[in-house]
Amino acid sequence: MPRTILVIDDEENIRDFLSHSFQVKGYEVYTSESGERGLEIVRSGGIDLVILDIRLPDMSGMEVLKKIMAHNPEALVIMITAYGEIKNAVEAMKLGAYDYIPKPFEFAEIEMTVAKALKVVELENEIDLLKRQGEWFKYEDMVGKSESMKEVFKIIDRMAKTPDSTVLITGESGTGKELVAKAIHRKSDRRDKPFIVINCTALPENLLESELFGHEKGAFTDAKETKKGLFEIADGGTMLLDEIVDMDVRLQSKILRVLEERSFRRVGGMRDIKVDVRMIAATNRNLEEAIKTGKFREDLYFRLKVLPTHLPPLRERKEDIIPLAESFITEYNRKFGKKVTGLTPEAKRALLNYYWPGNIRELKNLIERIFILENCTEIDVGNLPTEILMPKASAYGIDMPPEGSFKEAKAKVVDKFEENYLRELLTVNKGNVSRSAVQAKMKRSNLQRLLRKHSIKSSGFKPSV
Secondary structure, three states, X not given: OOOEEEEEOOOHHHHHHHHHHHHHOOOEXXXXXXXHHHHHHHHHOOOOEEEEEOXXXXXXXXXXXXXXXXXXXXXXXXXXXXXOOHHHHHHHHHHOOOEEEEOOOOHHHHHHHHHHHHHHHHHHHHHHHHHHHOOOOEEOOEEOOXXXXXXXXXXXXXXXXXXXXXXXXXXXXXXXXXXXXXXXXXOOOOOOXXXXXXXXXXXXXXXXXXXXXXXXXXXXXXXXXXXXXXXXXXOOOEEEEEOXXXXXXXXXXXXXXXXXXXXXXXXXXXXXXXOOOEEEEEEOOOHHXXXXXXXXXXXXXXXXXXXXXXXXXXXXXXXXXXXXXHHHXXXXXXXXXXXXXOEOHXXXXXXXXXXXXXXXXXXXXXXXXXXXXXXXXXXXXXXXXXXXXXXXXXXXXXXXXXXXXXXXXXXXXXXXXXXXXXXXXXXXXOOOXXXXXXXXXXXXXXXXXXXXXXXXXXXXXXXXX
């Protein structure tokens, strides 16, 4: 993503000169002949650096600088000054300008100053990222500090050292199965060969067979020419068969043959083609149940299950929710050119209380949606959608398995419901007990009694000053 520069100068020749010169160097350049228009561009966001003339027709450059700094104290501004205005330039730096360039100037001089300024910001961002990462662990494209994910990372390292063994990855939708497969490939000796993903749900049986194995010319009506299959293309590399349980049983037998004999035939072909492909299969379904119903071959299951690993759902590793959210904030700050500092304590609490049926994918989509639709420097509960603040019944523990007698199990469910409901109620109302009681349609005294029962203090939900 190219860096963006805004040039605010009333001299057309300087605007044109700097615009053209920086564009040639790969920068994205905006220009303005007035301070007011320049401020509008700054406020619209996405500007990395401003080159500002100290003399403008509608207001002074110093005034523009003050307004830029009021809008964003971290803004990078380089002042252009005329001879004899050095005193003003020094004052500008006291107000927050990064540097100044006196007229007349050579492009090389101003280019060097711009590059230096942007490099400083880049280093500061890296330091900030390292500080953030001090609180969470990054492994390949995955983030997690929970014990369950640390174990997954160790398993990936071990799997990568055996680049021929088949791998079976299980876990709910959105838990990161494809990321695990990519990590296994990247850390193995096959890293320089293709990594190919095929979704077994996306294609009907006849098309999937042709995609996987290819076909000979004339094998069927639309086979106008011979086509290589993905197994041939992936030779030497890794193939991920995603949602393999949805593959037709007839095709499953052909996959089994590839695993056992390292060879296959194209559709309509007469000769065997040898391939060296590591097979990774992934599914969010219960393969044992699929075997019982005849939807999945038992022999293929055992052939795939040489190196199994299971990815736990996000609700079972809550200590990863905030680190993941912060990593997505870092990612989207970079992508959208924003400076969202993080999550408020109330927003963190709401994310931790949510059930996350869509797992990591749902969390990532939520953060992206906030970046696109909201205009905030810190994500608060007001930026979160209703379904996060008031989750479905499953989040209250109602789907917990029964233990002990019916009466005991019911009491546990009710207790869990009450505790989570109260926490979410206070989160939405920012610790205001009276407002919470009105929303819950109950007496304030009854609400306070429930809070005491569950040792919940409303003060912990009030915004920090």
